[in-house]
Amino acid sequence: MxxxxxxxxxxxxxxxxxxxxxxxxxxxxxxxxxxxxxxxxxxxxxxxxxxxRHASGGHSDPVTGMIATATRxxxxxxxxxxxxxxxxxxxxxxxxxxxxxxxxxxxxxxxxxxxxxxxxxxxxxxxxxxxxxxxxxxxxxxPDRAPLHGPIPPMCPACRARNLHVQTAGPQSAWTVVCDGSREPDGGPHRPCLCTGTGCRCGMPGAVEGVAHIWPRAVVLGAVGGAR
Incomplete structure (x- = not known):
């Protein structure tokens, strides 16, 4: 599954x-x-x-005669x-x-x-x-990740931002692509790219509302290649 x-x-x-x-x-x-x-x-x-460790006057140092060491x-x-x-x-x-x-x-x-x-x-x-x-x-x-580059960086199918990253840990067959979201046009706060569930533009089977978008790398590269 x-x-x-x-x-x-x-x-x-x-x-x-x-x-x-x-x-x-x-x-x-x-x-x-x-x-x-x-x-x-x-x-x-x-x-x-x-x-x-010296004698001083008629009285010796309290540690004279001992070869004491500091215990660390x-x-x-x-x-x-x-x-x-x-x-x-x-x-x-x-x-x-x-x-x-x-x-x-x-x-x-x-x-x-x-x-x-x-x-x-x-x-x-x-x-x-x-x-x-x-x-x-x-x-x-x-984190082991890198921007998804291209002559024109590919667009996230969900939020339309060009901020996709490949998660590169593990074998290449296990690499995934995530979207780092976008900012408001006026430079406002960052907006995370979250799934809206059934009918979401992410196109993922089993889409779950509120989950950060993620795709298998091969699917994204195939979609980009098809679009070109």
Whole structure:
């Protein structure tokens, strides 16, 4: 089954699959740095009164005669914590689809999505989009997407704006096209491009009112080619 909800869910899953290796690399690099810090010779503990290990007058420094070291607690690996949290959340989404006991729950989610109902796909899309956005904002990588170019940029069939973008995460066969909406002619606020349901000019089968427009890339390129 394919609906706008399914397309959004699949796009989010591939986007998350592309973001997770970046997070894993950061976690590995941080673990190596923490391990290197642990191997460093600890600094000698200094007296808060005398500042160093000498005798002073007839009284010795409170720490004289001790070879004391500062005990530094190991730093938290926040990237590893984020990676663990993401794994738990993805596993939770898989559990909603009754997928358990697998090593790659995200791959299983992608395999299961075509057989889910639109309402279930909508829930999966929302959870995966939230996780993908959270990770990408934290590690500083933009969504995998590019404007749909041409001698004249193609027009959105729904809102007529020339603001279509290709979501390029995952294999090319899974790429989708979304519309970033438009602005009022007088330069007013941004208007999101949302489906109006049955009869919407988007032309998508199973159109759902209020859902952000999305199309398979092959459909859009075919429509553009036909129009030319």
């Amino acid at each position: 394919t609906s706008p909800h399914h397309l959004h869910a699949v796009a989010a899953a591939w986007s998350l699959a592309d973001a997770l290796p970046h997070l894993a690399t950061l976690a590995d690099d941080e673990a190596a740095q923490i391990a290197a810090e642990a191997r460093e010779e600890p600094a000698l503990l200094r007296s808060p009164v005398y500042g160093s 607690p190991e730093r938290r690996n926040r990237w590893a914590e984020m990676s663990s949290r993401a794994e738990q959340r993805i596993t939770g989404v898989a559990a909603m689809l009754r997928i358990t006991g697998v090593r790659d729950p995200l791959a299983c989610i992608l395999a299961a999505l075509p057989n889910t109902l639109p309402g279930t796909a909508a829930v999966v899309a929302r959870h995966l989009q939230d996780e993908d956005r959270w990770i990408r904002e934290a590690i500083g990588i933009a």
